[in-house]
Amino acid sequence: MATPLIQISGLEKSFSTNESWLGQWCFRQGKLARHKDSVHALNGVNLTINQGETLCVVGETGCGKSTLARAIMGLTQPTAGEIHYLDQRIDQLNDRQRMFFRRRMQMVFQNPYASLNPRMTVYQTLSEPIAFHQPQLSRIEIDEKIETLLASVGISASSSDSYPHEFSGGQRQRISLARALSVEPDFIVADEPLSALDVSVQAQVLNLMIDKQAERNLSYLFITHDLAVVEHFATRVAVMYLGRVCELAPTKELFSSPKHPYTRALLSAIPRLDSTTAQPIRLIGEVPTPIEKPIGCVFQARCPHANQRCYEELPKMLLQSDSSSVACHAIEEGRI
Template sequence: MTDPASTPARDRVLVEARAVRKVFDLGSHFLERTRREVKALNDVSIAVRRGESFCLVGESGCGKSTLARVIMGLLPPSSGEIHFDGTRIDGLRHKARRPFHRRMQMIFQNPYASLNPRRTVRQTLEEPLRFHLPELSDAEVRETVERVMVSVGNDPTWISRYPHEFSGGQRQRISIARALMVDPEFVVADEPISALDVSIQAQVLNVMMDARDQRDLTYLFITHDLSVVRHFGTRVGVMYLGSLCELATTQALFETPRHPYTRILLSAIPRVSTEEMKPPGLPGEVPSAMNLPSGCVFHDRCPLANARCSAEVPRPLAQDDGTLVACHAVEEGRG
């Protein structure tokens, strides 16, 4: 076993989810004997290395945001473990977890809902500093707020204004500034550009990439837009119905997609040529997470499925290039 001290810093795992399951109990009707449950995550394991931009992709409802919230401690896992920099954190009480709150920050999807409309930008940005770094003087707090605002392309004179006075892109840059205020190591970005106009999505992405390079940040970036992943991500995890289908480097995923679901997702990316804009489509609808299919959760929509797929849950298997694929068809060479 490799000594962690001898592993290059950028190759070390910073955040790890091990066999995480999350079940939401919906209770039961008085006429029902069984309780209704939503199985949002099913034994999902990922390891995010220090300094990388790890992307999670998949259709809406596949469990991406749930996994992010479990990692951040906003939701407790039903089973499994969350580790940060070698320390298990999912079972820590609030006081014991507080030091990790400073090192782990989150950018939410909707900039119109994530900022308190009754607080000025100054109050919003100063709050995390005064909570996590109470030893800072008022002058040091003001200096830090101004420095971070400038670093993400914001005008420092905005600090006396309220959220309703800004556009969506400006609000999201303020949200990014809030996440960076306490100099975190790890940032979860939960679809941070999906609520923005296309014309300003690139601006916000550039701000995030600049912050990554300047601060040596580690990102967990959640999106359903694979064209964004191509430019932003270093590695990609593909999820379907609470399960991890494929995990690969960005280059390997786009050049040699292995899982049938990944191939269909990639085929749906718009192309310049009209001849290439004919994705095979996905038959049927996504099954309910309250009643998961047996075996592989994708088998009833998969063009390569056979009897084994409907009876046996596939295990993630490493390929020659290090890609992990959970698919019987890939294992048996049926693809």
């Protein structure tokens, strides 16, 4: 029986459209009327991440993937809902209270060129979190740990006094992963860590993450657009659309038998060498704006199976098997 590590229930996040400094200045000067519109990035997300598994979150740009990652890590405060690490609620903790969980939960960011401090050497980047979270270690023990970390991610220990600009993008992402591993976490959020890398380098970093998961029983929340990576790396897959999870299933089941119309459209776009007849599903209609939250199904405007109920009632996540669920009225009513 899988042990839940992260539990997310009813998570919502809205951003005010008046939060920019320019909008606030214009409002104060009387040059712009204040609007009450908000961007609804997350709309009731429910997820469980088990110990030792990789949950991949996929969906088009703007569906709320990165906001979900930042909310879990405490980098943005949710508007509503709860996030639990084991049995401890963590979404309401302040920075001081969250310090214990900073060691247990780490993040690898998308851009390896921006996620490392350009004024710090590799040694300084890795020694700072180690010294902070493990103050009992001596300088010699820290040096040995850094040498072991660098070797484990394929970076020479002789490069520890080098700065980020002296490394390639793949090497920087390896250093970012070493930094995340330096405090021996249980859970790592990886927000599109491969998107800025060449294909050959992507494979190296991905294999490195797989090896570290096997060694340390790590849990990953892995955010990506690359469905080929998902098929190779994920234990389970959550498909998001406009701030909601529309389908959640084990990887093999999702790729062999997708249920939700949006999931089917996503998977149909993957090039297959063994397929000569299947054509990509072309979605018709405009992508709805996150400023206006739909009353019914979030996919209603582009779904070929939508009926009146889809425009009026929000679909609930319904179990399709012991480990998969989907939110779709058409599936519930047997129309597809």
